[in-house]
Amino acid sequence: MSQTQVPEPLVTSEATHGEPLVSVENLTKHFPVRRGIIFQRQVAAVQAVQDVTFSIYPGETLGLVGESGCGKSTTARLIARLLNPTSGRIVFDGQDITKLSSRRMRPFRRDIQMIFQDPYASLNPRQSVGQIIGAPFAIHHTEGDTRKRVRDLMDRVGLNPEHYNRYPHEFSGGQRQRIGVARALALRPKLIICDEPVSALDVSIQAQILNLLEDLQDEFNLTYLFISHDLGVVRHISDRIAVMYLGHLVELATADELYERPRHPYTAALLSAVPKGRAGARVTNRIVLQGDVPSPVNPPSGCPFHPRCPKARLVGNGEVPENCRNELPPLGEVETNHVAACWYPLEPGEELERMAHA
Numbered sequence: 001m002s003q004t005q006v007p008e009p010l011v012t013s014e015a016t017h018g019e020p021l022v023s024v025e026n027l028t029k030h031f032p033v034r035r036g037i038i039f040q041r042q043v044a045a046v047q048a049v050q051d052v053t054f055s056i057y058p059g060e061t062l063g064l065v066g067e068s069g070c071g072k073s074t075t076a077r078l079i080a081r082l083l084n085p086t087s088g089r090i091v092f093d094g095q096d097i098t099k100l101s102s103r104r105m106r107p108f109r110r111d112i113q114m115i116f117q118d119p120y121a122s123l124n125p126r127q128s129v130g131q132i133i134g135a136p137f138a139i140h141h142t143e144g145d146t147r148k149r150v151r152d153l154m155d156r157v158g159l160n161p162e163h164y165n166r167y168p169h170e171f172s173g174g175q176r177q178r179i180g181v182a183r184a185l186a187l188r189p190k191l192i193i194c195d196e197p198v199s200a201l202d203v204s205i206q207a208q209i210l211n212l213l214e215d216l217q218d219e220f221n222l223t224y225l226f227i228s229h230d231l232g233v234v235r236h237i238s239d240r241i242a243v244m245y246l247g248h249l250v251e252l253a254t255a256d257e258l259y260e261r262p263r264h265p266y267t268a269a270l271l272s273a274v275p276k277g278r279a280g281a282r283v284t285n286r287i288v289l290q291g292d293v294p295s296p297v298n299p300p301s302g303c304p305f306h307p308r309c310p311k312a313r314l315v316g317n318g319e320v321p322e323n324c325r326n327e328l329p330p331l332g333e334v335e336t337n338h339v340a341a342c343w344y345p346l347e348p349g350e351e352l353e354r355m356a357h358a
Helices: 072-079 102-109 129-139 146-156 173-185 203-220 231-237 255-260 265-272 310-315 322-326 353-357
Strands: 022-035 041-056 061-065 087-092 112-115 191-195 223-228 240-245 248-254 332-335 338-340
Touching: 022 072, 041 072, 041 248, 061 072, 061 231, 072 087, 072 191, 072 223, 112 173, 129 146, 129 173, 146 173, 173 203, 203 223, 203 231, 223 231, 231 255, 240 255, 240 265, 248 255, 248 265, 265 310
Parallel strands: 061 223, 061 240, 112 191, 191 223
Antiparallel strands: 022 041, 022 087, 240 248, 248 338, 332 338
């Protein structure tokens, strides 16, 4: 059953203006599960991303949050065309890139770059820093003095250009991530997808990398898709925030609106888990969700969150309402500039603490 989508623009902020740089429309990705050694037959499918629709505007940062396994990284790889979607469309800079061949996709690779989570695994240990950062210039056959450009990039991201010939193992985690940032920046892309870029770093180093990303965005007019499970980090850097659960987009709002007035029960639960005193901390009592995230191979009918939803149990006096169990809620406007996919969204000012005891 497809999720009904609201026509764009769903949510705007001060950073959303003009035409979107990226539009994903009903994006879906299923991974087949096969059995058999010789004659493999498909017996099921992992529903990693299901009918996701959103846009990213030039110069903004869209945060994408959710628990591990909710489909965030798969969505990122679909947008970068590192994976092919099962269905749906991806429009980048006015061009439909959904079904482009590798050859026709090549020009777009310059404009879509990624910064990965692990700053060591994403770097070739057998290449020097100069070779790693200079690789995009070689791959795309750009003209100019590569060595000078690499040194300029190293200086811009806070690395010593004299370390041009050193190898990744000779750098700290934060320095290795700066190498990844320099490599992503090399071809002056329009979109950089940041896939949990600071989750493997110490808190003090996280702040340095986030500040670097913000400075680079202002300097080069970059657009970011910033993926993280850390809501404090996401609030610091994002203009708008999209929340995913079990492959579905369940809420989208501006950063301030989402943190001040979460409307989806899942978002409220995420915010309640932010340690008190950190950005995004909302309630004293943590909302502890019952059970585990359902398997994406066999997701629940109706609302994907209903087996764990404390608001549904409150509404049904201990029982989950029938529409939550059987009908997929559309992603609809719950108030101006704020959308959520929920049959019983939280009301502004509703006491979230009582959900902690539901």
